[in-house]
Structure formats: structure tokens, C-alpha cells
Amino acid sequence: MTVKKSLIAVLLMTAGLGACGGDISLSFNAPPRPPAAPSEGLWQGSTSTARTITAFVLDNGVYWILYSSLNPGAGIAGLIEGSATTFNGSFSSSDARDINLEGQGIGAATVSASYVAKQSFNGTIFYPNSNLTVSFTSSYNIAYEQAPSLATLAGSYTGIASSAGSSDAAIVRIDASGNLNGIGTSGCQFAGTIAPHARGNLYDLSITFKGGPCSNGSSTLTGIGYYDAGARRLYNVALNGDRSNGFVYVGLKN
Numbered sequence: 001m002t003v004k005k006s007l008i009a010v011l012l013m014t015a016g017l018g019a020c021g022g023d024i025s026l027s028f029n030a031p032p033r034p035p036a037a038p039s040e041g042l043w044q045g046s047t048s049t050a051r052t053i054t055a056f057v058l059d060n061g062v063y064w065i066l067y068s069s070l071n072p073g074a075g076i077a078g079l080i081e082g083s084a085t086t087f088n089g090s091f092s093s094s095d096a097r098d099i100n101l102e103g104q105g106i107g108a109a110t111v112s113a114s115y116v117a118k119q120s121f122n123g124t125i126f127y128p129n130s131n132l133t134v135s136f137t138s139s140y141n142i143a144y145e146q147a148p149s150l151a152t153l154a155g156s157y158t159g160i161a162s163s164a165g166s167s168d169a170a171i172v173r174i175d176a177s178g179n180l181n182g183i184g185t186s187g188c189q190f191a192g193t194i195a196p197h198a199r200g201n202l203y204d205l206s207i208t209f210k211g212g213p214c215s216n217g218s219s220t221l222t223g224i225g226y227y228d229a230g231a232r233r234l235y236n237v238a239l240n241g242d243r244s245n246g247f248v249y250v251g252l253k254n
Contacts, residue, residue: 039086039113040200042226043121045138051077053136054235055121056224059199061086063093063111064224064237065125066248069102075160076248077102079237080109080125081223089114091123098127099239099246101162106244118142143228148196148203150178153227157234159251161188166215172234172251180207182249188214194225194236202226205238207247216240221247 043055052068061084069077082096096109107130113123122137154176161170161184168184180192192207203225211218223238223246236249 038117039084039091039115039121041118041121042141042144042201043138044141045121045136047125048135053138055138056202056226057084057121058197058202058224065111066235066237076162076250078104079246079248080111081237081239081243081246082109082111084111086115089116091115091121096125097239097243098125099164099248101164101167101248103165106164143230144201146201146229148201148227150174150176150194150196152229153178153194153203153225153234156254157249157251158254159234159249161190162248163215164245170249170251172236172249178203180205182207184213186213188212190214190216192220197224205236207236207238216245216247219245221245223247 039057040059041057043057046052047067050070053065055063055065057063063082063084065080066076067078069075078098078100080096080098082093084091084093091113093111096111098107098109107127110126111123113121115121118140120139125134125136154174157172159170161168161182168186168188170182170184172180172182174180174194178194180194182190189210190207192205194203194205197204205223205225206220208220209216209218219240221238221240226235232253234251234253238247
């Protein structure tokens with residue numbers, strides 16, 4: 001008798017809950033997204049070795065630093081990529097990889113810096129293999145806060161495509177859907193996609209090379225793109241899976 005009464009009570013409770021609120025369901029909230037890195041942004045400045053730099057620090061702490069040649073007007077000399085931890089104005093990265101486009105190969109590096117959000121990003125790059133330290137200073141570029149747009153990005157570009165050990169004049173075309181195709185004077189061809197990044201005025205980039213004369217063979221590289229609307233200049237940077245080679249394209253919109 002006691003068991004029956006208990007069962008009836010449970011059924012009545014269930015029926016009552018159903019009448020008050022309809023279906024009974026359990027919901028689970030997704031974990032909150034980690035806050036964006038406070039060092040996030042587009043940073044432009046110079047180094048102690050008289051090179052100019054353009055640095056992109058993403059919301060997840062991944063960063064890309066483009067540095068110029070020592071010869072004025074000679075373009076981009078290399079890129080540094082890595083991931084950093086940031087806390088209370090301190091930026092630290094132990095896994096940096098420098099893809100040099102001037103014939104110096106690929107080297108490991110560490111980056112240590114201090115930052116003031118949306119103001120300054122200053123620090124040092126240390127190369128353990130050569131015991132060389134290069135310092136840099138940079139300031140925030142508010143263009144990072146503009147919204148990326150495939151409609152604005154779409155078009156044809158003429159510029160230079162570079163990787164470790166090779167450089168090639170190349171034409172890149174991007175359509176309004178973000179499909180990208182490129183060909184260099186060497187005959188190297190590549191294709192991929194480019195799409196607005198979740199945060200900031202950047203694009204997520206994926207490029208697959210088609211072998212033949214391409215120094216990246218038939219590899220697929222991933223990275224980011226940035227379009228400087230004022231200068232009508234496109235920057236694409238990417239690395240292959242094991243970070244043993246990279247790709248830099250800088251082109252002017254036709």
C-alpha cells in the first residue's frame with residue numbers, strides 16, 4: 001500500500017508540473033567564450049635594426065609580425081608567427097617561428113613585450129641560435145576596428161608572392177564569395193578561400209598550391225589576410241602545417 005501511494009504521488013506531481021509549464025526539459029549552458037586577448041589589434045612601428053613592422057595580434061593570442069627589408073622600397077623581408085600568453089600588460093611567447101624571405105632560412109625565436117590596450121605594443125624578439133635580440137616599438141591602428149567585407153575585398157591584385165627561398169610576381173583574384181585564385185610569373189598556381197575573421201578587421205585564409213614550380217609544392221597553408229582600404233593594399237600571410245615554410249603576398253588592387 002505504501003509503495004502504491006508513493007507511486008501515485010509521483011504521478012500527480014509530474015502531471016501538475018506538466019500542466020504548469022508544458023514539457024519538462026533540461027538545458028545546459030555552453031561554457032563562456034574566453035575573453036579576447038587585451039593585446040589584440042593591428043600594430044605598426046619599427047625595430048632597432050631599422051625595419052618597419054606590421055603586427056596582427058588575434059583575439060586568441062596568435063600573432064603574425066611582418067617586417068620590411070633593410071633596403072627601402074624592397075618590400076616584406078619576412079614574417080614571425082606564434083602564440084602568446086597575455087596578462088596585466090605582459091605579452092610572452094616561446095614558440096615563435098621566423099620565416100625569413102631574404103635567404104636566411106627559418107629560425108626559432110621568443111617574443112617578450114609589454115602593451116597598453118589600443119595604445120602601444122613594445123618588446124623584444126630573441127633568436128637563441130644566433131644569440132641576437134631585436135627590439136621593437138609600435139602603436140595601435142584604429143583601422144583594426146573596421147568591419148571586414150568580402151564585397152570590399154573582391155577584385156584583382158598585382159603584387160609579390162614570397163616564401164622561404166623564392167619570390168614571384170603574381171596576380172591574385174578574389175570573388176565576392178571569398179574564392180581566391182593566384183598565378184605567378186614562374187607558373188606557380190594556388191587557390192583557396194578567404195573569409196571574415198570572427199573579430200577585428202581580418203580574414204581567415206586557406207591556400208592550396210598546385211605543385212610544379214611552387215616552393216610550397218602541393219601543400220595547404222593557413223593564415224590571415226588584411227586589406228588596407230586606404231592604400232588599396234592586400235596582405236596575405238600563411239604557414240604550412242609543420243611551420244617549415246610560409247607564404248607572404250602583398251598586392252595592390254587594380
